[in-house]
Amino acid sequence: MSFASRLPGALTVLFYLQCFYNVVSAQNETEILPGFGDTVQILGAMERTDQDFKDGLALDLFSPTNRTLIVKQNKSPLAAQFITGTTGEPFVALSNYSYIIQMNETANDLIAKIEIPYDPVQLNEIGVQEANTYVATLSSDKTSWVINDATRNVHRSENNTRIIKMTSLDGEYLLVGRQTVDTSNIFVQYGQGATRTVNMTGGIGTQEAEFVDGLRFSVQTNTSMTMNADIKNGINPGTLPANTQSLNSFAWVVNTSAPFMKINAQMLVPFNRNMLVALKPAGSSPSTMLTVAKRPLNATNGQFMPVNAGVQVVKELPEDRIQIPEMTQLDGQYVILVTNPKPVGQTLPASSIVGPEKKKRASHIVKYV
């Protein structure tokens, strides 16, 4: 009995000792955690280095050889609206600075992970759900923060968000959040109205938007603008170049708030492989048969002409989209042209369907067919 009655008291003392120890070791830990600019030793021989930093950043990695790294702070990072790799808006920075990680030598042989903590209370105040937090990586051309949904992971039990499956750590990273009610991928619906209007922020960075069928835009614009897209059914075969037909029964109609402003953009236009197969293309692949053509927004019976024909790229399975780089203006009506099915070996290259201004080049290509 006397032993049992003393036990709670002993436990209490133990508990206080434990608390005291925790506080002290935590203080000591804070003292020894590296900060910005400090050199951090990385273990070699694939031993785990699990390094926390003073502000909460955590790097967890395995390296074959001994290395060192430093983390620097960039207090004026590229604005967080400029996101590529995922879509939806608006994105906001959840920190006033980004991290620049520099290894002491090139290291592409790592198994690594980066974690940045967030504050759930602060997120709630600004309308960002935990599931919409990301660690974004600055693109090599420094015009966007790249997000890869396949390598992100929100660790809600620890209040942090991370990038996993990394093989190198060199780069610049920013904690960002998307202020949407929906989580994961966000797509825009065709039509008009506020929620169907894409907002593009002016600046040096690139932004992306994707419509429900996969029609995707990457845009850099110096002045903010908005964009709508719609589907218009019915195509007059007489408006298509000779020896072509439209893959779809419809055109995409894109209009922006600044139709005459010059921008830097790229489009990805989805094609339906089953519809191409239905046209019995005699063994030809999409990359030899499909071209995106365009005519002015207001045209009613003008001709559709291939847009940037020389640089279009048909991305086959699993993407099944046609990439049009080097766009300087987006307003217009767009269709996908199919060249007439030809026996194998006589297929016209997609870029050989060109406008009258490029006839010379077309005849040049035809010689090779």
Ligand SMILES: *[C@@H]1O[C@H](CO)[C@@H](O)[C@H](O)[C@H]1NC(C)=O
């Ligand atoms: C803190 O760490 C230092 C050196 O690592 C050690 O000497 C000291 O006793 C620690 N302080 C406490 C209160 O544990």
Ligand SMILES: *[C@@H]1O[C@H](CO)[C@@H](O)[C@H](O)[C@H]1NC(C)=O
């Ligand atoms: C790597 O560092 C450890 C100590 O951190 C040292 O014992 C080992 O010799 C180093 N390996 C090489 C190859 O320098």
Ligand SMILES: *[C@@H]1O[C@H](CO)[C@@H](O)[C@H](O)[C@H]1NC(C)=O
């Ligand atoms: C990088 O750091 C490691 C560990 O200190 C060292 O062994 C290696 O020689 C360094 N590499 C370069 C290129 O300085």
Ligand SMILES: *[C@@H]1O[C@H](CO)[C@@H](O)[C@H](O)[C@H]1NC(C)=O
């Ligand atoms: C950024 O700094 C400002 C002013 O110091 C502060 O009010 C704001 O809360 C900070 N934002 C974040 C995300 O830490």
Ligand SMILES: *[C@@H]1O[C@H](CO)[C@@H](O)[C@H](O)[C@H]1NC(C)=O
């Ligand atoms: C996560 O944040 C919430 C709210 O601030 C807090 O109650 C909780 O203890 C935190 N969890 C961890 C593991 O830090």
Ligand SMILES: *[C@@H]1O[C@H](CO)[C@@H](O)[C@H](O)[C@H]1NC(C)=O
């Ligand atoms: C564009 O901004 C408006 C006004 O802030 C908003 O209502 C709309 O949802 C935004 N568009 C998209 C596609 O998020």
Ligand SMILES: *[C@@H]1O[C@H](CO)[C@@H](O)[C@H](O)[C@H]1NC(C)=O
């Ligand atoms: C696109 O055109 C529609 C209909 O003509 C119009 O209501 C809408 O405001 C336009 N969108 C933009 C971004 O200007």
Ligand SMILES: *[C@@H]1O[C@H](CO)[C@@H](O)[C@H](O)[C@H]1NC(C)=O
């Ligand atoms: C946007 O502004 C930059 C810097 O002023 C300029 O170099 C660039 O040509 C502009 N882009 C367009 C498409 O006008």
Ligand SMILES: *[C@@H]1O[C@H](CO)[C@@H](O)[C@H](O)[C@H]1NC(C)=O
């Ligand atoms: C299309 O027509 C409308 C009115 O008919 C006009 O306001 C608009 O500027 C035209 N757009 C283009 C790109 O010509």
